[in-house]
Amino acid sequence: MLRSKHCVILKRSTACLRRLNQIRSKTTLSSSIIGEKEFTFKTGHVARFADAAVVVESGDTAILATVVSKTRDQSSGFDGLPLQVDFRQSAAAVGRIPTTYLRREMQQSDTDIITSRIIDRSIRPMFPDSFSFETQIIINPLNEQLRHTSMNLLVSGTKNNRAVMIEMDGKEIEIVVFEEAIRQAFLDIDKLLSSIDELEKNAGKQKINFEVGNIEGKEKIHEHIKTVAEEQLIHILMDPTHDKISRDVAVNDLRKMILSAFGDNSELSSKLINSAWSSFVKFTLRRLILEQGIRCDGRNLDEFRPISIEVDVYKKLHGSALFQRGQSQVLGTVTFDSPDSAFHPDSLAQLLDAQQKKSFFLHYEFPGFAVNEFSSGRPFNRRELGHGFLAEKSLKHVIPENFPYCVRLACQVLESNGSTSMASACVGSLALFDAGVPIKSHVAGVAIGMVSEAEKETENYRILTDILGIEDYAGDMDFKMAGTKRGFTAMQLDLKTGGLTPKQLIEAVEAGRKGIDHVLGKMNEAIKKPRESFKSTVPIMATYPLPLHKRSILYRNGGYNVKLIQAETGVKISVEDDSNVSLFAQNPEKLSVAKKMIETMMEDGTSLELDFGAVYKVEIVDIQENGVFVRVKPGTRPLFIANRHLDSRKVNHASALGIEIGQNIHIQYLGRDEANGSHRFSRKMLQAAASRR
Known part of the structure; x- marks a missing residue:
């Protein structure tokens, strides 16, 4: 499924808004039909104090895009484009109350930030170089349930089939499939551009006139x-x-x-x-x-920097690797934990997805020392979040779906001189191999750049493989691509020009494919396949048979016994199915201790064998507010009888019936509760039978 139409709505409804010319006092409409969906662009009816405001609707989905630009003050001294894009989701749009402590829509989620970056990357190349006014764009969409396909592709484009931004993740997508997807995307982009041009024609204002100083x-x-x-x-x-x-x-x-x-x-x-x-x-x-054709480090245009790889860097870690490409160096570490450690998504859009738990996640860290600077002190920024998200997308499709552990991959940049996100994809794959995760194939990543005579609309350009930081700084493109030997798993295109021609795009993708194959060769030399067995430091998962009617022994009294086992052994216990529980232990010794504790608890809790319907004389051993504890046979654990089962009348406390600790009473056994397996007793049924006599 192509998602280019959605991205184009976001991109074009804001890229045209950068001209700040879509507002009038009356409502103006424009529409396009893409496939079976109609897209409607409406302006002039809401947020009219903003420099621009457009509502884009498709079916039950609506997006409000607003623009504010400080055009009256040019003394701020900005060097470059101070553009701020904020994408915010509305909980009310999907009929949900926010889950924050104050039940308000507060800070942006990770998903909101990633989407903001995508929109920013689509819009930024469209501004003239001399435009330096502070500009803010805000989008308020409904949430749409994500669908699972082999490829998730977002494309921003302009006329003449020029690609401005690409964001993709997929299940090993071949070049021919990707090229066809791009071709189909631009068929829809052209239709949307026509509607946007119509909206501009009917509701546009003059562009801002500004002077470039000195x-x-x-x-x-x-x-x-x-x-x-x-x-x-x-x-x-x-x-x-x-x-x-x-x-x-x-x-x-x-x-x-x-x-x-x-x-x-x-x-x-x-x-x-x-x-x-x-x-x-x-x-x-x-x-x-x-x-x-000269690069500052002496390489040919399609040549890689030297690559060195080390795996199993630290023996005690579950998996580790060090990847060095030129002066970009990333340390990757893998940690296994119980499936209960899988975290839930942070946005409503993901909450609507059928698979709510995430059992593989990658965290990207870029400390200041990687570029010989002081760290900011902030836990992470938008750039770190975006780089980690891209590296995670590169690897997530090769992780086996039935892998029993929750996997955290931490990628820490130790040196940075170009494309540390793709270095993170490489080191992540290596560390997963070292940890013994049976992933389908190695994943490698590369950054492709370009230098062109963008101002002259000529064919004079150069495609650069494995770009340096200075080439990213001075060049026109940073096109990151990751994939296996079978196909691409992730892409991210950032541009500083008005768009890539179809020829430039295909040449860049082909260069990326060759680059991935080169890096894969180096990675396979270091470690060709995943470990056949986990390291001795990897936690152990085991299944313990525990029928449903016995489970209450572990989980009664607020899960007291489960907490006791975890406190004494560190072993986590979770329900697997109706007949088993899962044990997660740091080593075999602790697992053995936990199993013995469970066995002892089961023996104490199930040694009492009673006959259904039989009457027993029991001893009152404790009186609680809501019932009493009785001992049916000497040496057995006390069992609970609620107040409502002690007498045919309503009883608020057992003392009202004259019951005291140490007293003996007669009760009837009614078998086990079907839900939790606990023993059931009643005294009021015996009283009713006695009254009938």
Whole structure:
């Protein structure tokens, strides 16, 4: 199933809104029919104080997109586009009350943040380079139940079949299938674009007029930098002996020299000079790649950096691996836990999914020391969340569905110089092999870049394999692809241009396929198949037969016995089916102790054999507010009889009947409760029989 139509609605209803021209006082409509669904675009009827507001409807699903832009103040000094995209889901839209403590819709969930990033990546390339006003876009959708297909593909596109953003995860998708999916997506994109153009024609306002400050000053700075520093900069960028740190230091030293050369020129701020220098570095690096096919580390355009791999890094861990590609290094660790440790989704959209528990999850960490910086102190940011989500998508389809453990894969970036999310997919696969998870095949990932003459609409471009951080910084594209030997499992396309042509897209995908195969070869050399048996440190799972009528022995009194076993042995107990419980232990010794404790409890709890309908003389051993405990036979555990079974009259407390501890009374045995297996007794039935005599 293609989801391109949904992504296009999000993308185009906001990408056109960036022009801030869809608002008038009257309601204006436009519509398209995609397949069997009609998409309606409506504006001018809600949120009219916003710079723009559009409601997009399809069936029972509605999305409100609003835009606010600070166009009156250009003194904020932003370098780049200060765009903020917030996607927020409404609990009321699906008839649910929020599950937060205050029952309010509060912070964004992980799913909301991931969706916000997808929309941001679709819109950002559409803004002109000189647009630097603060802009905020908010979307309030209904939730739609996710459907399970072999491929989940979102595409943002413009006219002439230009792809702007791609987000995909799938079950080993072949290139021919992906190409056909893209072709079908653009058939629907064209229809939606026509409706959006119609809406703009009928309800549009003039685009914002804004001036780019000090153009002449910037041009003078650029020419001065070119004259003074071009030769030295080219020497730095063509020196393959530099690594990330030494190259950055050399470029920064040259920047300081340029800054000091301007002296105390009051007309030129240091910010303006630094901005011009940054642009010049990008321009120079791009020119070297386009004109001479030279990369700053000496590689060919389709060449990988050296790859080194180590598995079983720490023996005590359930699984571990270290993946190094150039100066990108990621440590991956696998931890097994009981199935009860699987966590529930964090959004209403996922709550509506049939499979609510998630038994495999990947956590991506990017500490500051990976790039020689101080950490922010925040637990994670949107970037970390997005990178982890992509790496998780890369691996989730190869995890066996019936794997008995809950699996946590932690990927910590130790060094960063390009595509650590794809390095995380690689190290994750290696660590899973080391842990003995029988995944179908290794998963490898690669980042493909591009440098083009985007301004000139020419065919002059270069596709780059395994891009460096500086190539991501200066280039036009960061296209991450992951997959097995059979096909792709995840993709994520980020662009800085107005879109990829069909030819550029196919060339990039083919380069990604070759790159994945290259990395897979290196990974198979390190570890070719998963371990045949788990390490000795891996927890043990066992099944203990426990019929339904005996289960109450463990779970009575608020699960006292289960908690007792876990406190003394650390073994987790969970219900598996009507006849068995599951035991999760850290080692065989603790499992054995837990089994003996259960056996002892069963013997104590089931040693009492009674005849149905028989009358027994019992001793009162304790009196509670709601009933009494009696001992039927010496040496057996006390059994409970509720107040309502002590007398035919309503009794609030046993003392009202003159019952005391140590007293003997007669009761009738009525068998076991069908629900929980507990013994049932009654005294009032004997009283009724006596009164009839």
